[in-house]
Amino acid sequence: MNLTDQEYVERCRDGHPEDFRLLVDRYQKPLFSFLAGRFRDRLQTEEAAQESFVRAFLSLKKLRKPESFYSWLLGIAGRVAKEQFRALERRQRDREAAETVLANTADHAEDYPLEEAITVLPESHRQVILLRYYEGLSCQETATRLGLPLGTVTKTLSRAYALLRQELQARERAEQTVNQTQ
Amino acid sequence: MNCAECRENLVACVEGLLAAGQNRECLAHLGTCAACRAEHATIARLQRQLVARGQAVAEMSIVEPVMRRVRAVQETEPESNSFMKLLLKNRWGFGLGAAASAAAIILIVLLTSSKAQATAVEVMEKGAKAVAKLTSIHLRGQLRTLPADNFSYINPDCDFVTIELWKQFEPELRWRVEKPGRVVAMDGESTVFFIKPPANIATKLPHPTPGGAFDTAWLDRIANLSNTITNELKNALAKGWKLSLSEETGADGRSKSVVTVMAKSGVPDNDYVKNAFMEAADTRRVYRFDAQSELLESVQIYLVRPSGEVQIFDLSQIDYNQSIDTNVWRLDLPADVGWAQLPENLPALPDNEKYASMTAEQAARAFFEACARKDWDEAGKFMSPVNASLKDYLGGLEIVSLGESFTSETYSGRFVPYEIKLPAQEFNVRVSNTNSAKRCVLTGFYDSKLQLQQDFKWSTEPEVLTNNDAYAKLSPAEAVKAYFAAQSKLDWVEMRKFTSEFDVEETKKQVEMAEKHGMDVHKQMPVVETGETTWSPEQSAWFVKCRMFQVKKWNLAVRKDNPAGRW
Numbered sequence: 001m002n003l004t005d006q007e008y009v010e011r012c013r014d015g016h017p018e019d020f021r022l023l024v025d026r027y028q029k030p031l032f033s034f035l036a037g038r039f040r041d042r043l044q045t046e047e048a049a050q051e052s053f054v055r056a057f058l059s060l061k062k063l064r065k066p067e068s069f070y071s072w073l074l075g076i077a078g079r080v081a082k083e084q085f086r087a088l089e090r091r092q093r094d095r096e097a098a099e100t101v102l103a104n105t106a107d108h109a110e111d112y113p114l115e116e117a118i119t120v121l122p123e124s125h126r127q128v129i130l131l132r133y134y135e136g137l138s139c140q141e142t143a144t145r146l147g148l149p150l151g152t153v154t155k156t157l158s159r160a161y162a163l164l165r166q167e168l169q170a171r172e173r174a175e176q177t178v179n180q181t182q
Numbered sequence: 183m184n185c186a187e188c189r190e191n192l193v194a195c196v197e198g199l200l201a202a203g204q205n206r207e208c209l210a211h212l213g214t215c216a217a218c219r220a221e222h223a224t225i226a227r228l229q230r231q232l233v234a235r236g237q238a239v240a241e242m243s244i245v246e247p248v249m250r251r252v253r254a255v256q257e258t259e260p261e262s263n264s265f266m267k268l269l270l271k272n273r274w275g276f277g278l279g280a281a282a283s284a285a286a287i288i289l290i291v292l293l294t295s296s297k298a299q300a301t302a303v304e305v306m307e308k309g310a311k312a313v314a315k316l317t318s319i320h321l322r323g324q325l326r327t328l329p330a331d332n333f334s335y336i337n338p339d340c341d342f343v344t345i346e347l348w349k350q351f352e353p354e355l356r357w358r359v360e361k362p363g364r365v366v367a368m369d370g371e372s373t374v375f376f377i378k379p380p381a382n383i384a385t386k387l388p389h390p391t392p393g394g395a396f397d398t399a400w401l402d403r404i405a406n407l408s409n410t411i412t413n414e415l416k417n418a419l420a421k422g423w424k425l426s427l428s429e430e431t432g433a434d435g436r437s438k439s440v441v442t443v444m445a446k447s448g449v450p451d452n453d454y455v456k457n458a459f460m461e462a463a464d465t466r467r468v469y470r471f472d473a474q475s476e477l478l479e480s481v482q483i484y485l486v487r488p489s490g491e492v493q494i495f496d497l498s499q500i501d502y503n504q505s506i507d508t509n510v511w512r513l514d515l516p517a518d519v520g521w522a523q524l525p526e527n528l529p530a531l532p533d534n535e536k537y538a539s540m541t542a543e544q545a546a547r548a549f550f551e552a553c554a555r556k557d558w559d560e561a562g563k564f565m566s567p568v569n570a571s572l573k574d575y576l577g578g579l580e581i582v583s584l585g586e587s588f589t590s591e592t593y594s595g596r597f598v599p600y601e602i603k604l605p606a607q608e609f610n611v612r613v614s615n616t617n618s619a620k621r622c623v624l625t626g627f628y629d630s631k632l633q634l635q636q637d638f639k640w641s642t643e644p645e646v647l648t649n650n651d652a653y654a655k656l657s658p659a660e661a662v663k664a665y666f667a668a669q670s671k672l673d674w675v676e677m678r679k680f681t682s683e684f685d686v687e688e689t690k691k692q693v694e695m696a697e698k699h700g701m702d703v704h705k706q707m708p709v710v711e712t713g714e715t716t717w718s719p720e721q722s723a724w725f726v727k728c729r730m731f732q733v734k735k736w737n738l739a740v741r742k743d744n745p746a747g748r749w
Contacts, residue, residue, distance in 0.1 A: 033238060158192070
């Protein structure tokens with residue numbers, strides 16, 4: 001079964017919570033990669049990723065645009081990460097060490113906007129990128145999985161690359177403007 | 183192919199999906215069009231980033247744990263409860279349930295791990311502060327590498343070789359890195375890199391560099407301690423590396439804080455350069471700080487392979503803030519040094535199009551063919567510099583075969599497999615029978631001008647064999663023939679009858695290393711023909727003239743990311 005995000009969200013809301021598994025399967029890797037840029041510990045990353053999905057599941061009814069599930073999920077993950085840092089800060093007897101962790105985390109997060117940039121892709125493009133790179137399928141395997149001709153997959157990839165580059169450049173410009181203002 | 187057609191095909195080209203003809207057309211266009219080439223490079227870079235991201239998370243899966251938590255939440259809680267309540271109850275439920283012990287273990291690991299990491303970070307931070315205002319640093323260590331190979335080349339099968347770095351931060355930035363076969367120095371005005379003879383090649387960046395140029399970055403990172411720590415932390419954050427801390431008492435009786443970093447290169451296991459260079463290796467790095475002074479005292483790096491760990495680097499000497507002689511920054515180069523052109527300065531040729539449109543395989547063939555006919559102008563279009571030793575080595579070679587090129591995660595060019603018959607090398611073997619066994623034995627290799635190339639370092643007299651008479655009857659040339667025949671069969675017992683223990687052991691080592699690298703040693707053993715024998719009254723020995731024919735099978739590294747767009 002290969003439905004759109006919106007269809008899966010609606011099925012979960014309509015009494016098929018087990019279908020949430022398909023959304024977890026679809027987005028666990030980019031989410032993990034997104035969070036790995038914020039934690040230095042794999043266990044912490046995994047904990048934050050699980051927490052983000054559980055929260056997303058519990059809030060599914062509040063999701064206004066089911067087609068934007070992935071970008072909404074990243075928003076939740078960002079908040080979970082912040083909460084975990086605060087908890088870490090409280091746990092640290094030495095505040096300085098915690099500040100180092102936070103400072104480095106902030107620096108690092110700026111280097112890793114790829115998963116965020118992927119949120120701007122139309123869903124069809126995003127699926128191709130995720131299957132090809134995060135699931136490690138070849139272009140032919142991606143085409144077979146999605147039931148598309150190979151040529152459509154390569155054209156979709158081309159367009160996805162162009163959009164990703166535009167988005168990354170826009171983010172870079174925005175960051176420069178902020179730095180100049182500061 | 184025009185620009186529009188090329189751009190439409192770029193992603194398919196990067197993905198390796200174009201048919202051979204189309205791919206050739208695309209590459210040909212890239213060779214001539216800088217704008218499309220830049221576009222191609224951007225796409226390839228983005229693709230590499232995406233591939234790396236995917237590989238970093240390839241093994242993870244949290245579907246089952248998430249779904250267990252989702253089910254638990256559904257079973258225990260009415261919809262109206264807030265998330266925090268749900269979560270608390272959910273965790274409490276785990277505590278009471280059958281999974282209690284597993285959950286407790288996970289929690290302990292998490293806390294211990296976070297605490298150990300935070301403390302390790304603290305130790306490194308203090309270490310960085312202790313050396314925040316250095317005026318100079320001198321590092322001296324041992325690296326498993328080949329003496330003249332790249333600065334970051336590592337090979338656990340090699341012996342340890344000394345590698346040294348000097349860096350002056352104040353009053354002006356200067357630095358130098360050296361190993362037995364190569365050296366690079368920055369004197370404040372330029373950065374000069376020199377591969378010592380017999381290669382005798384130098385190249386120069388006409389400007390100062392902050393450090394790390396010419397493949398020395400990994401060592402420079404250690405010299406810039408505060409950066410090292412920041413980078414280690416950033417990488418640990420990004421890639422999920424582990425940091426841990428332990429305490430121990432050093433040989434000086436003082437307490438030491440030991441921070442261990444488990445570093446993953448991210449380079450796939452089946453990549454050609456995996457574990458051959460520092461940047462492409464999975465390593466365990468051990469930083470040892472003095473607990474009282476907080477100064478870094480030593481660094482050990484271990485290569486982590488499925489077959490086990492092996493130490494590849496031992497930095498045992500770190501001198502802080504010592505005065506460094508100004509001569510250290512200056513390199514005295516031989517008058518006949520060959521100056522290599524840097525790829526970034528490569529000019530376009532009048533017929534650049536012809537070269538830019540070549541495939542990697544075509545470029546490799548064109549280079550070898552130029553060497554075969556000793557057309558050094560042509561060969562020089564592919565390699566710089568073409569000096570006397572290269573001419574001697576490759577002039578007149580014969581191509582046996584060239585394979586299909588392949589890529590590596592960490593190299594932006596391609597590797598072309600090749601097999602060539604090297605031109606005959608002329609040399610002399612010194613033979614002596616002034617020993618108690620009265621047999622002809624080999625004492626060293628000499629070049630065609632009778633300059634010593636390799637001494638066999640006899641430490642004992644040749645033993646008297648049970649059938650000594652039969653061997654004592656052999657002429658010098660016959661002894662040399664028998665020596666090479668035994669060598670080609672890897673018959674060490676027979677070889678030992680003609681040469682020193684040192685020579686046998688050295689040959690064995692080379693053979694073992696070649697076999698570990700997957701070379702077909704039997705096929706690549708040199709074939710040696712003997713020529714005339716000359717008596718040298720000064721040396722009281724014979725010199726047997728020899729010609730060596732050898733096949734070489736390896737991979738040629740080529741790249742075309744230069745302004746001229748040619749290989």
